[in-house]
């Protein structure tokens with residue numbers, strides 16, 4: 001992407017364009033509905049959630065359709081972002097230092113690019129879980145069309161679908177924690193689309209260099 | 223359809239205890255189906271349709287007596303016709319009345335996610351409560367006998383009720399009542415076992431069926447429908463009756479260890495993240511260096527502005543007139 005678009009007035013940097021934000025929230029809210037209705041069917045202790053999500057029968061009817069929306073949004077996110085998500089040497093270094101990251105010692109971390117290694121893992125985790133969920137989900141959706149001698153598919157689906165759901169719920173929790181609570185400013189990157197230069201310099205020094213080019217006058221004074 | 227006359231002992235997907243459990247004693251009931259005296263007349267099929275008021279569905283014809291390959295949501299009781307060639311080359315019919323087995327340990331109930339959609343009465347009858355069914359089909363996956371069937375129109379699942387409504391009133395199931403040869407029996411499980419023992423002994427000792435035996439598979443805790451088979455070592459011959467049926471391993475894993483691992487991981491994860499926040503807080507909290515840099519930059523800017531102003535003032539003083547318009551810094 002060319003630099004001028006990304007540099008906004010008032011020392012702001014554009015992180016996500018409108019179509020990226022919209023797709024993200026379509027996938028996010030559909031995931032939320034899927035997680036809630038899914039959990040209702042996952043545990044008798046959570047079955048009441050189904051009443052909140054439109055009633056048990058409605059939840060059952062909607063869950064797979066919302067699942068399709070989720071997968072389409074996820075596929076579009078993949079198209080938009082996968083180029084940024086390949087593992088680099090810095091990422092390997094990042095994982096070796098991950099304990100500093102968890103202790104908020106970000107200055108000890110190798111300089112991440114547009115995405116740090118953890119964010120890349122989150123991305124690939126969601127992509128893989130999404131594929132597993134849609135494949136097993138279709139089997140769960142239409143059990144009456146799976147003939148008796150292919151019942152192994154149904155047995156696989158009842159293991160794979162909740163398994164992948166648990167994995168993705170784990171990713172989801174960490175994602176919410178990081179973007180809402182831990183990294184102040186991250187949430188706005190997905191709402192307003194922009195972040196401060198300070199934010200980019202701190203969390204994505206590699207990308208900062210890319211965005212700012214050589215124009216050192218933009219850097220806060222050393 | 224809940225039977226006020228019968229107590230419930232198991233409820234699907236129920237959080238907590240079963241109300242009224244153990245407050246009444248009841249016989250466990252059972253059908254006993256003697257395949258050796260079944261003549262394949264389908265009277266039981268008709269009785270089932272009649273009593274349960276099931277809408278008619280299309281049958282098919284494949285040059286045999288078989289009217290359809292398996293039970294349907296509106297056809298709960300189906301005779302399976304199997305032509306069997308004996309060792310001496312002669313033919314024999316193996317006919318089996320297929321329906322829900324009313325397992326003591328029902329896979330359908332274990333799999334069901336909807337509170338109270340499947341219940342088991344104290345007398346052992348496993349009954350679906352369609353008004354609570356969400357149509358997920360998990361019961362189809364849980365059943366080792368391929369019994370629950372989905373109706374795409376109502377999006378609910380149906381199967382044989384063992385005529386719970388009749389049994390609750392002290393009657394025998396409709397199929398039992400209709401059988402003209404007396405090959406169908408109904409009573410307490412104990413009585414039926416005794417009868418089955420007598421009949422299989424007879425078959426072994428007087429009818430040259432040395433392998434005759436009772437089908438009451440222990441893998442599902444025994445069933446509320448028992449069969450007398452000419453050859454109990456080969457139940458598969460009777461239209462694929464499984465030799466050692468179990469709730470499928472995948473279903474047991476799913477409803478057991480996986481569920482608990484998942485619950486533990488989710489609750490542990492939420493607690494863990496909360497504690498992490500208490501301990502470390504947000505990431506930019508202690509980032510003093512950057513705070514200082516920002517403060518320094520602001521200070522510098524303020525200073526520059528003051529210097530600029532001072533310069534403008536000096537200019538004004540010198541010329542004795544108004545400052546030029548573009549002189550204010552932006």
Ligand code: HEM
Nearest residue numbers: 034035038039041042063064067133134137140141162165
């Ligand atoms: C991608 C497309 C998806 C399809 C087609 C799909 C379909 C289904 C179907 C048919 C069921 C059976 C019960 C029901 O309908 O609720 C189910 C259960 C479930 N789904 Fe999905 N789903 C999808 C995505 C997801 C996602 C993204 C999650 C995220 C958490 C999820 C979580 C669950 C859970 C937890 C269950 C309950 C599993 C259990 O009973 O143990 N699903 N899904």
Ligand code: SF4
Nearest residue numbers: 322323325329330365
């Ligand atoms: S035969 Fe199938 S439907 Fe009937 S009680 Fe057993 S598991 Fe449930």
Ligand code: SF4
Nearest residue numbers: 334355356358359361
């Ligand atoms: S289809 Fe109905 S009866 Fe079968 S498992 Fe789902 S909710 Fe229970």
